[in-house]
Amino acid sequence: xxxxxxxxxxxxxxxxxxxxxxxxxxxxxxxxxxxxxxxxxxxxxxxxxxxxxxxxxxxxxxxxxxxxxxxxxxxxxxxxxxxxxxxxxxxxxxxxxxxxxxxxxxxxxxxxxxxxxxxxxxxxxxxxxxxxxxxxxxxxxxxxxxxxxxxxxxxxxxxxxxxxxxxxxxxxxxxxxxxxxxxxxxxxxxxxxxxxxxxxxxxxxxxxxxxxxxxxxxxxxxxxxxxxxxxxxxxxxxxxxxxxxxxxxxxxxxxxxxxxxxxxxxxxxxx
Amino acid sequence: xxxxxxxxxxxxxxxxxxxxxxxxxxxxxxxxxxxxxxxxxxxxxxxxxxxxxxxxxxxxxxxxxxxxxxxxxxxxxxxxxxxxxxxxxxxxxxxxxxxxxxxxxxxxxxxxxxxxxxxxxxxxxxxxxxxxxxxxxxxxxxxxxxxxxxxxxxxxxxxxxxxxxxxxxxxxxxxxxxxxxxxxxxxxxxxxxxxxxxxxxxxxxxxxxxxxxxxxxxxxxxxxxxxxxxxxxxxxxxxxxxxxxxxxxxxxxxxxxxxxxxxxxxxxxxxxxxxxxxxxxxxxxxxxxxxxxxxxxxxxxxxxxxxxxx
Numbered sequence: 001x002x003x004x005x006x007x008x009x010x011x012x013x014x015x016x017x018x019x020x021x022x023x024x025x026x027x028x029x030x031x032x033x034x035x036x037x038x039x040x041x042x043x044x045x046x047x048x049x050x051x052x053x054x055x056x057x058x059x060x061x062x063x064x065x066x067x068x069x070x071x072x073x074x075x076x077x078x079x080x081x082x083x084x085x086x087x088x089x090x091x092x093x094x095x096x097x098x099x100x101x102x103x104x105x106x107x108x109x110x111x112x113x114x115x116x117x118x119x120x121x122x123x124x125x126x127x128x129x130x131x132x133x134x135x136x137x138x139x140x141x142x143x144x145x146x147x148x149x150x151x152x153x154x155x156x157x158x159x160x161x162x163x164x165x166x167x168x169x170x171x172x173x174x175x176x177x178x179x180x181x182x183x184x185x186x187x188x189x190x191x192x193x194x195x196x197x198x199x200x201x202x203x204x205x206x207x208x209x210x211x212x213x214x215x216x217x218x219x220x221x222x223x224x225x226x227x228x229x230x231x232x233x234x235x236x237x238x239x240x241x242x243x244x245x246x247x248x249x250x251x252x253x254x255x256x257x258x259x260x261x262x263x264x265x266x267x268x269x270x271x
Numbered sequence: 272x273x274x275x276x277x278x279x280x281x282x283x284x285x286x287x288x289x290x291x292x293x294x295x296x297x298x299x300x301x302x303x304x305x306x307x308x309x310x311x312x313x314x315x316x317x318x319x320x321x322x323x324x325x326x327x328x329x330x331x332x333x334x335x336x337x338x339x340x341x342x343x344x345x346x347x348x349x350x351x352x353x354x355x356x357x358x359x360x361x362x363x364x365x366x367x368x369x370x371x372x373x374x375x376x377x378x379x380x381x382x383x384x385x386x387x388x389x390x391x392x393x394x395x396x397x398x399x400x401x402x403x404x405x406x407x408x409x410x411x412x413x414x415x416x417x418x419x420x421x422x423x424x425x426x427x428x429x430x431x432x433x434x435x436x437x438x439x440x441x442x443x444x445x446x447x448x449x450x451x452x453x454x455x456x457x458x459x460x461x462x463x464x465x466x467x468x469x470x471x472x473x474x475x476x477x478x479x480x481x482x483x484x485x486x487x488x489x490x491x492x493x494x495x496x497x498x499x500x501x502x503x504x505x506x507x508x509x510x511x512x513x514x515x516x517x518x519x520x521x522x523x524x525x526x527x528x529x530x531x532x533x534x535x536x537x538x539x540x541x542x543x544x545x546x547x548x549x550x551x552x553x554x555x556x557x558x559x560x561x562x563x564x565x566x567x568x569x570x571x572x573x574x575x576x577x578x579x580x581x
Contacts, residue, residue: 107289110564114519115556116293119549122541123301199418203523206420207538222421229424230432240421247416 005256011249019069022062030059030216039232049234051224057238060216064239067217068246071132072197076190078136083143084182088174090144091151102148108141114200121209128217131210135200139193146189150182191254195247202243218243279568283561290557294550295343298353299336301546305356306330312359352554353547355540362551366533370555372443373532377521379452381510384459389506391460392467393499396475407464414461419520423454423527441528451528455520459513466509470502477501504575511567518556 023030034054042049048057090101117134124130154160155178163173204210205219213224218239225235298305306326310318327333331342346352352362395407430450431439441451474480475498483493522534529535537552572578 103285104289107286110286110560111290111293111515111553111557114516115522115553118519118522118537118541119297119553122544122549123297123546125544195416199416202418203420203519206418207523207526208542219418219420222424226424229428233428236421236424236428240418240425243418243421244413244416247418248412251412251416 002256002259004252005259008249008252008256012253015065015246015249016069018062019065022065023059026059026062028056028059030055030063031214032056039228039235041232041234048238049232051221051235052228057221057234060221061218061238061242064216064218064221065242065246067128067211067215068198068201068243071128071201071217072194074132075135075139075197075201076194078132079139079193080143080186080190082136083140083145084147084179084186086140087144087147088151088178090148091155092170092174098148101144105141105144105148108138109145111138113138114203117200118204118207118209121204126209126212128205128211128215131201131204135197139197142189142193143186146186147182150185151178154178154181188258191250191257194254195250198243198247198250275572276569279565283565286561287557290554291344291347292340294554295340297550297553298343298546299339301544303544304332305546306332308356309354309359312354312356314359347554352551355548356545357540357543357548362547365536365548366551366555369531369533369536372530373521373525373534375443376441376448376451376455376525376530376532377517379448380455380459380517380521383452383456384463385510387456388460388463389467392464393471393494393502395464395468396471397494399472404468407468411461411465411468414457414464417457419454419458420523420527422457423450423524426450426454427527439528441525441530443531451524451530454527455517455524458516458520462509462513463506467502467506470505471498474498474501500574504571504578507567507571507574511564514560514563515556518559522552
C-alpha cells in the first residue's frame with residue numbers, strides 16, 4: 001500500500017475511534033443548554049464554540065460523527081444486500097424475469113438517485129430512519145447489475161456443477177458458493193460509494209429531510225446554523241470541515257483498497 | 272446515423288416507463304386523500320361527502336391501481352401531471368414557469384466546469400507529476416469531498432457578509448448568478464478534471480499520436496488535431512451522466528441561494544408534503560436526464576463516427 005493509502009487508513013481508523021469513544025473523552029453533554037454562553041467563539045472550555053442554545057459544538061460533532069458513519073454504513077450494507085438479492089433473482093430466475101429486472105436496473109441507473117431519495121423521504125415523512133430507507137431503496141441498482149453479471153459468470157464454473165451434482169438446492173448454491181465470490185467486487189464498489197452516501201445523508205439532513213433537531217447530525221447542525229452563520233461562522237464551519245475530512249479520508253481509503261485489490265490499476269501505476 | 276439515433280430513442284422508452292411507474296408509485300404511496308387535499312387547495316371552506324365523491328370520481332381514485340396507472344400515464348403524456356396540493360396550480364405549469372431558471376444555472380455551471388476542467392486536466396496530463404498536475408489532483412480530490420450546501424454558505428459568509436462583493440440571494444442577473452453557478456460547478460470541475468487528465472494521458476500513449484509526432488507535426492497541432500478530439504469523447508459522455516447529479520446539486524444550491532428554479536420549488540414542496548410537485552421534480556429530472564443523454568449520444572457520434580457503427 002502506498003504512503004497516501006496508509007495515512008488515509010490510519011486517519012479513518014482514528015475517525016471511527018473518535019466516533020465510538022469520543023463522548024467518554026469529551027464528557028460535556030451535547031444536549032445541555034446554557035443561555036449564558038450562547039453563540040460563543042472557540043475558547044478553552046468550548047474548543048469549537050457554542051451554538052444558539054449554548055450547547056457545546058465539539059460534543060455535538062462527536063455525537064454527530066456516529067450518525068454519519070453509522071448511517072452511511074447501514075445504507076452501504078442495505079444497498080449491497082438488496083442489490084445482491086435482486087441481482088441473484090435476475091440471474092437465477094427464468095429468462096423473462098431476468099429481462100424485466102435487467103431493464104429495470106438499467107432504467108433505475110439512469111434516474112438521478114438522490115432526487116428519487118429526496119422525493120421518497122419527503123413522502124415517507126422527514127426522519128433519519130426514513131432517509132436511510134429512501135437511500136437504500138434508490139441506491140441498489142448498481143449493486144444489482146454487478147451481482148447479476150458476476151453470478152452469470154460464476155454460474156458456469158465447475159464448482160457450481162459440483163455442488164449441483166451433490167444435490168445442493170439453488171439457495172444453498174447462491175449463498176454458500178457464489179456469494180463469497182461476489183463479495184470482493186461489491187465491497188470495492190461500496191467503498192467507492194461510501195463517501196457519496198455520507199454527502200447525500202448530510203445534504204438531505206441539511207434540507208430538513210433527515211435527522212431532526214435536537215439530535216445532532218452534521219448536515220442537521222449546518223441547517224440549524226443557517227440563521228446565525230453570517231455573524232457566527234463557527235457554527236457551520238466546524239461541522240462542514242468534519243464532513244470534508246471524513247469524505248476525504250473515506251475516498252482516499254477507498255482508492256487505496258481498490259488499488260490493492262485490482263491488479264490492473266497497480267500495473268498502470270507502475271508503468 | 273439516423274438508424275443509430277432511432278435506436279437511442281427506442282432505448283430511452285423503457286427508462287421513461289420505469290420513471291413513470293416510480294412516479295405513479297410515489298403518488299399512490301402518499302398517505303392522505305388527494306381529493307380532500309385538492310378541494311382544500313382550491314379554496315373550499317366546507318367539503319361535503321358529495322363533493323369528495325365527485326372529486327374522487329374526477330381523479331379516478333376509486334379505480335383499481337393498474338387502471339389508475341394507465342389513466343395517469345395518458346394524462347402525463349398529454350402534459351397533465353395533476354395539481355399542487357397547496358396552490359392548486361397545475362404541476363406542469365409550475366415547472367414550465369421555473370425550468371428556464373434552473374437551465375440557466377445548470378448551463379452556467381457546466382460552462383464554468385468545462386472552461387476550468389478541460390484545460391486544467393489536459394495541462395495536468397501533459398505536465399504529469401509536476402506542480403500543475405499536483406494542483407489538478409488536489410482540486411479533483413477536494414472537489415468531490417466538499418458538500419455543495421456547505422461551500423455555498425462559506426461563499427456567502429466571505430463574499431456577501433464579510434466583503435460585500437455579491438448579493439446573498441441568487442437571482443437570474445449577472446451579479447446574482449455568480450455564486451450559485453460557481454458552487455454548482457465545483458463537483459463538475461472535480462470529476463471532469465480527473466477524467467480529462469486520464470483521457471488525455473491514455474491518448475498520449477496511442478500509436479497515432481506517436482506517428483503524428485514522428486512525422487514532425489508541432490506539439491500544438493498534435494494536441495489540437497489528434498489528442499483533444501479523441502479525449503473529448505469520454506468527457507462529453509461523462510457530462511451527460513453528470514446531468515443527474517447536477518439536478519440534485521442544483522436543488523440544494525437553489526435552496527441555499529433562494530434561486531427561483533424547479534429544485535427550490537421541489538424542496539419547498541417536500542417540506543409542505545405537496546406530493547404532486549415533489550413527484551414532478553423526479554419526472555422533470557428523469558426527462559432532462561434522458562434528453563441530455565440523447566443529445567450527448569448524438570454529439571459523441573459526430574465526434575467519433577466509429578461509435579454509431581459499433
